[in-house]
Amino acid sequence: MNTGKASLLILYTGGTIGMVQDSSTGALKPFRFDNILEEVPELKKFGYNLSSYAFDPPIDSSDMKPEVWIKMAEIIESNYDKFDGFIILHGTDTMAYSASALSFMLENLQKPVIFTGSQLPLGSLRTDAKENLISSIEIAAAVKNGKPVVPEVGIFFENRLYRGNRTSKNNTEDFNAFISGNYPALAESGVHIRFNDNALLNPSENPPLIVHKNLDTRLAVLKLFPGLNRHVAEAVLKAEGLRALIIETFGAGNAPNEPWFISCMKEAVDRGIIVVNITQCRIGHVAMGTYETSRNLANAGVIGGSDMTLEAAVTKLMFLLGTYDKKNTIEALITKSIRGEITD
Numbered sequence: 001m002n003t004g005k006a007s008l009l010i011l012y013t014g015g016t017i018g019m020v021q022d023s024s025t026g027a028l029k030p031f032r033f034d035n036i037l038e039e040v041p042e043l044k045k046f047g048y049n050l051s052s053y054a055f056d057p058p059i060d061s062s063d064m065k066p067e068v069w070i071k072m073a074e075i076i077e078s079n080y081d082k083f084d085g086f087i088i089l090h091g092t093d094t095m096a097y098s099a100s101a102l103s104f105m106l107e108n109l110q111k112p113v114i115f116t117g118s119q120l121p122l123g124s125l126r127t128d129a130k131e132n133l134i135s136s137i138e139i140a141a142a143v144k145n146g147k148p149v150v151p152e153v154g155i156f157f158e159n160r161l162y163r164g165n166r167t168s169k170n171n172t173e174d175f176n177a178f179i180s181g182n183y184p185a186l187a188e189s190g191v192h193i194r195f196n197d198n199a200l201l202n203p204s205e206n207p208p209l210i211v212h213k214n215l216d217t218r219l220a221v222l223k224l225f226p227g228l229n230r231h232v233a234e235a236v237l238k239a240e241g242l243r244a245l246i247i248e249t250f251g252a253g254n255a256p257n258e259p260w261f262i263s264c265m266k267e268a269v270d271r272g273i274i275v276v277n278i279t280q281c282r283i284g285h286v287a288m289g290t291y292e293t294s295r296n297l298a299n300a301g302v303i304g305g306s307d308m309t310l311e312a313a314v315t316k317l318m319f320l321l322g323t324y325d326k327k328n329t330i331e332a333l334i335t336k337s338i339r340g341e342i343t344d
């Protein structure tokens with residue numbers, strides 16, 4: 001594995017990672033990211049060309065929105081030829097949504113786009129930020145046979161690199177904050193960083209990067225629970241302009257068999273709304289038809305989302321609705337892997 005003299009762009013969008021303690025007040029405040037080499041002098045030892053771009057003001061990732069994803073994608077687009085890889089420092093709360101969104105927006109990506117963040121600020125004594133940042137940089141710089149080892153959007157956290165669109169935030173306490181329940185880690189860092197070649201995307205051709213910037217947010221998520229109120233479900237489906245609904249179902253894709261619920265779904269599908277079935281479980285997939293309670297959904301025209309995470313399903317639908325007009329095309333692509341987000 002050769003890391004050579006890589007040129008990398010570090011984008012700081014916000015989040016805990018970019019905080020330091022004010023020496024006089026003790027309060028946490030964002031530090032000037034142009035000074036990254038001073039804050040983390042260890043980075044100089046790599047000998048890479050590191051450039052940085054900081055969002056001003058930094059964004060707590062709970063305020064993340066498609067407009068900011070478009071800005072991130074545009075920064076990558078305009079710097080794509082100048083850099084070997086990109087590191088995006090991001091709050092952990094919605095990192096999995098952003099990584100999923102970017103994976104769909106960046107078609108034909110051939111370079112690493114590694115998201116990372118931290119549970120403790122860079123300026124705190126026991127911080128996990130330095131290790132996450134340093135390992136992400138090493139991963140983004142890794143080259144094999146003249147090609148980047150990770151030609152895709154990933155999330156590095158604690159000691160694992162996951163595919164971005166397979167990941168969910170799972171823990172608010174542990175340094176190990178993310179889970180990829182249905183896809184193996186792309187790399188593990190211990191004494192060495194070991195890449196899982198069989199799990200990584202391996203584009204054989206080299207078509208130009210296409211950056212998709214149309215995201216349609218006219219979708220809703222309805223999480224099922226025993227006792228879901230009929231009027232609430234109906235009100236969600238009546239939202240003006242709604243084009244797609246994700247239902248988060250139980251187990252392998254099961255939902256109440258009550259006639260009002262099934263006819264509510266069928267009526268929505270008949271009106272042209274795309275309804276996608278995602279499981280509430282972090283591990284496993286939707287298998288519609290295994291139980292009576294999901295066979296009726298399939299008969300109503302609901303589409304099974306297999307093992308997609310909610311984050312991938314939401315952002316994939318935004319991308320598909322924003323890119324394609326025809327309902328048939330969108331429905332066909334939902335169940336197909338377009339960026340490694342679903343097991344076909």
Ligand code: ASP
Pocket residue numbers: 014015016017059060061062090091092093094117118119
């Ligand atoms: N609220 C913060 C954010 O997501 C938490 C973090 O950075 O981990 O921006």
